[in-house]
Amino acid sequence: MLKNLLKNKLLITFIALIAIAIILPMPLLFPATSNDAEAALASSEEFRNSALWLFDNTFVPVVVLAILLELFSLALRRRATIIKRTTTKKKATLILAMIVLSTCATFAFPISTAQNQAQQTPLAKIVIIVILDGTRADVFWGTSHWITSHRDEGAWARRFICTYPTVTYPNIVSIVTGTWPQIHGCELSPRYVKERNYLILRDYRTPRAEDIFEVADNYGILTVTVMASYSIGSLIGDSNTTHLDGGDARSNMEKAIRFINEHKSEIEARGLLMCIHLIDSDEYLHDFSSDSKEYKSAIAMEANLVGMLINNITAKGWANDSVVIVTADHGGIGNAHFNRYPPLVDEVPFWVWGGPVLPGAVINGGRLIDIAPTVAFILGIRKPKESTGVVLYKLFKPDVLENLKGISSVESLVLEEYSNSLRGAYVDTVLYLCGFMVVMFLLSFTVRGAIIGMRIIRRLSRYASPTPHRKYRYKYGGVK
Ligand SMILES: [Zn+2]
Incomplete structure (x- = not known):
């Protein structure tokens, strides 16, 4: 009963964090003006960089820690002769899902353009x-x-x-x-x-x-x-x-x-x-x-x-x-x-x-x-x-844009073109943030496994001789 509740709590937290990862970068997708769209380019890039950095810096350390914790809780459970193969299977699936997520790490969709069109009027040679x-x-x-x-x-x-x-x-x-x-x-x-x-x-x-x-x-x-x-x-x-x-x-x-x-x-x-x-x-x-x-x-x-x-x-x-x-x-x-x-x-x-x-x-x-x-x-x-980048139109003289490129409304052009590029950055950011959440979920999952293992040992040791109990408390009491 308590175990199930705890499990649900973890799942609920996980789902909530994924929702946050999806919602947090969303405002950058809907710039109201071309100025907002330019600012969103910079902010979305910084967001994307941070999501990648979080994922990269937690992925391997947490996987290693999770494996160690898993070995520890397996050892505890073996000691208590209660090894539940089902939970191990679930964890293996989780690890697999995470590895799949991380290996398909190139998420943005490259925009292919047509082969060499004729050269257009250059703004400068x-x-x-x-x-x-x-x-x-x-x-x-x-x-x-x-x-x-x-x-x-x-x-x-x-x-x-x-x-x-x-x-x-x-x-x-x-x-x-x-x-x-x-x-x-x-x-x-x-x-x-x-x-x-x-x-x-x-x-x-x-x-x-x-x-x-x-x-x-x-x-x-x-x-x-x-x-x-x-x-x-x-x-x-x-x-x-x-x-x-x-x-x-x-x-x-x-x-x-x-x-x-x-x-x-x-x-x-x-x-x-x-x-x-x-x-x-x-x-x-x-x-x-x-x-x-x-x-x-x-x-x-x-x-x-x-x-x-x-x-x-x-x-x-x-x-x-x-x-x-x-x-x-x-x-x-x-x-x-x-x-x-x-x-x-x-x-x-x-x-x-x-x-x-x-x-x-x-x-x-x-x-x-x-x-x-x-x-x-x-x-x-x-x-x-x-x-996947965009043309920074507002660097140029409006009359040059109009005379050489036929661009009369930079405002609408920017809003239209930049939102495409912003969507690519958004998808990347969300997926790397989700990858980070999965990594953290894996960590809490294995920590929970270790805690449960320790509780089982403690309960069993009430009926056994006090020596192994003290030994375990002394050795592993700090892990929470
Ligand atoms: Zn350097």
Whole structure:
């Protein structure tokens, strides 16, 4: 009787928690205005990151703990010679259900687009993405440098969120593919493979999704990567992509500018998609921490290098035909960012400058996965096949949108397109939260089993000699 009630209580709690997991992220699905929709992009991404983080960090430890508790309660029951095979079976089913849930861990539905449509009128022919590795949004905007003093010559985002896990490779691949690591497959940086311990579901893999550099090359656009390491540069683009990878921030920016100078007429004829990766900020984060003046000055130095790039573009008379996007792959707290609670490290700066960009525009929110679709929109090419992000329309001048793309009502377009993407994030969030609830349910289930086992031992020991009773009380009394 009491056992049944307890069982029901657990089940009721479980059902209530699942209901909470479904209802909690729901308000993000129904934005009323385009401003709300932009804010929902950022919030839903942070929600999704946190759900993944909760699931990842409880899955293996709880399963191990549950197995140990189960062994313990089996031992107790064996001692009392009451082993109920039925409950064991139920638990096995539960464990199986959880493993099934966790292994089909890619939940979002990739949106496939048609193969190469004809190139549409581009908003600009040159797009350069600059990634300041490991740069927190608050430190970036709170430090004076070239970008903060030229902020309103471009547009920027109030909140811009990276993906999970909060390390370089998954996020850089998310920038170029426009989708989450759980879809493009590259879920870890090689350097963290040894450190991941129990995070068995995340691993370094070669991305399996198409990226915007491959698409741009299909349209005849010149594609160039200037990444801090060859191993990450090689993941981007195709055999026609020029790789100038390997180097610190200053040498990479100088290499990029040298390439632009040396290929001026080719760029003018074909257009350019370039990615420049500046690593010093991340190194200073790890060496000196996110509060240090060294970290701040590394970020300022890199932002000043962006100023150098923009001055070079302007001097060539390309300002009207170029867009420079500045962001980061992830933030950091203290000396680290890997597997930190996502809301502490997932907010990155986002600033955009160039001809079609509305000076002083501020969008409420966005995500790294929105960069690739936005770049496709600027260049007038299709977005990468697996892309789940959206075009950040409100970065651009309304007259440019109307004249070049025939977009007269940004408001309704944003509401319509963003809700699709928000639904994908919602499904992921709910499923990972439910996965987390199942893990916690498994834990309480096995704890309950152990408690019942101990009660049986205690009851039996009243009729037996007192020695084993004391022994068990002493040894296992703390487990509750
Ligand atoms: Zn790092």
